Amino acid sequence: MSKGSTIVAEGLRKRYGDLWAVDGVSFTVGEGEFFGILGPNGAGKTTTLEIIEGLREPDEGSVRLFGENPWPRNTKLLPRIGVQLQASSFFEKLTAREQLETFASLYGVSSAKALDMLELVGLTDKADTRENKLSGGQRQRLSIACALAHDPDIVFLDEPTAALDPQARRNLWDVLRAIKDRGKTIVYTTHYLDEAEILCDRTAIMDKGRILAMDAPATLVRGLDAPTHVMIERGVIPLEEAKTLAGVEEASDDEVSLRLSTRNPAKLLSTLAERGALEGLQVRGATLEDVFLELTGREYRA
């Protein structure tokens, strides 16, 4: 347990009926870190987050947030934490600016700083638009801004990019990076593995209430003796034949491509080149998906 860690969670367990939603979760988060909790739906990410935020009491285990217990409602901690809940909880019919002003004043903070947040999330030109007229991506950005309205030290984001189209997701990544640049600690959950790889300093991979691995994404991936994925256009080589190619460990196909896994990419690529079967070639190294597969024996299905 490192001294001065922003979050120290030890042995957290939480049960709903017979199901242990959180089953022995421990981790620490340092100041200024971008920490991601990663896993498929139902892994227990949201419940873990709620326990750290002080919204739920753990059945077992302990949490220290800035050295204090967040449960039951700890009014000393509240001004230092910002939370974006999964639902878009806005005051009905209020404009973006009015939302921020209201949230800021709940903390006794002047709204000038709050409007600065509008700029941070890129919604300045929507300042006077009512919340019910904003698009999905804009609403997500606004709720992040509302979580930051009172300038907290740490911000908790629960699946901020869920239900967004790819462009909106990428826009949000820029926002998250900008928040990190301001020195805030970010704890965030997601089921998008590619995002976690790109954004997080460290991630914890969660499944069925437990943390399976926790480290910097690159380190997790490097630690695997993972195969390289080679993809070519479907139909160039029939699937059954592809399985017999030299160096191929696994082969599968979908509507678009034929996917070959190999630990000897050089050999496989030269074989394919000889046969002139390089249409639509993509080569991909191991990713967190492979880490997940390795850890759980299951393919990652969010």
Place this chain on the structure above:
Amino acid sequence: MTAFKSLSVAMFKGFFRERVALFFTFLMPLMFLVIFGLIFGGGSSNKTKIDVVGDGPVLTALGSTGIVDFQRVDSFDKAVQAVRNGDVPAAISVQGNEVQLRYAASDTVQAATVQAVVGSVIDHVNLAASGKPPAVKLKSQQVEDSSLTAIQYLTPGILSWGLATSAIFGSALTLVNWRKKQVLRRIRLAPVGTSTVISSRLLVTIGTSVLQAILFVAVAMTPVFGLKLAGQWWLALPLLVLGSLSFFSIGVLVGAIAKSEEAATGITNVIVLPMAFLSGTFFPLQNAPQWLQTVSEALPLRHLNDGMVDVLVRGKGIEALATPAAVLIGFTVVVGFAASRVFSWEDS
């Protein structure tokens, strides 16, 4: 701005930017006031209309009682047919000294009225014709009684009803809606106390009630309806606050129990609609059966209504607020306590 002020402002804006809410709170009760005011506003019960054939001093005397309106027809058979058809309650034919009266058996009150009036007029004419002095002298004089004109009971009635309905709906729906959208949860994550949230919603409720009062009374005072406010009408303001408080607490209880907006709306309607009819809102309860009046005494709306009528129209003073205040405060305490036991910030 403090948390209290900004939450109140946020709630106000949310309410006033919602056209449906504005309609149900201001326009709909106003429509009831106007429509009922126009329908029933024609003074107390209208004159009885009867068909008449012929002429004579009896008819003149009958006309001057001010109770009956004449509709002249050319033949007595036509008049009797009209009675049979139910167009008029009675028909009368005057030919010299002979008076024929035909009345409908169905409307006993009107028939009795007509018979009595005609009989009395004829007796007078006979007495005058006989030249004898009357054996019994009758002295009669009008007394100010406690019955009210339509606009006088409609205005406080509809104001009380409108206030109660929007107070309960407003607080119930805000709570359910905010709980479902996790706004309550989000607020809970800020260093804001429960009392701040509750009291800002209460402020919005009271503010809405005051606006309703101003609007309805202003319309009722226009020449069309001609309401005149009694001496200590400003006593309605503290009564308004107490009423808002009482119905606000009912709304909080409903909001704590209901799991969805539909449920909240349903429960509120079940509470408000029967209560409106049983509390003297749309018609005075003086003529209602005794058991109904007793049930009515248990309802806070009945007492709010009574209090409003007393201070707005009957000219009573602060002593008229004693019972309503006691009932409304009592309700607030009991219901508020129940609500605080059931209330939760989150759904799960």
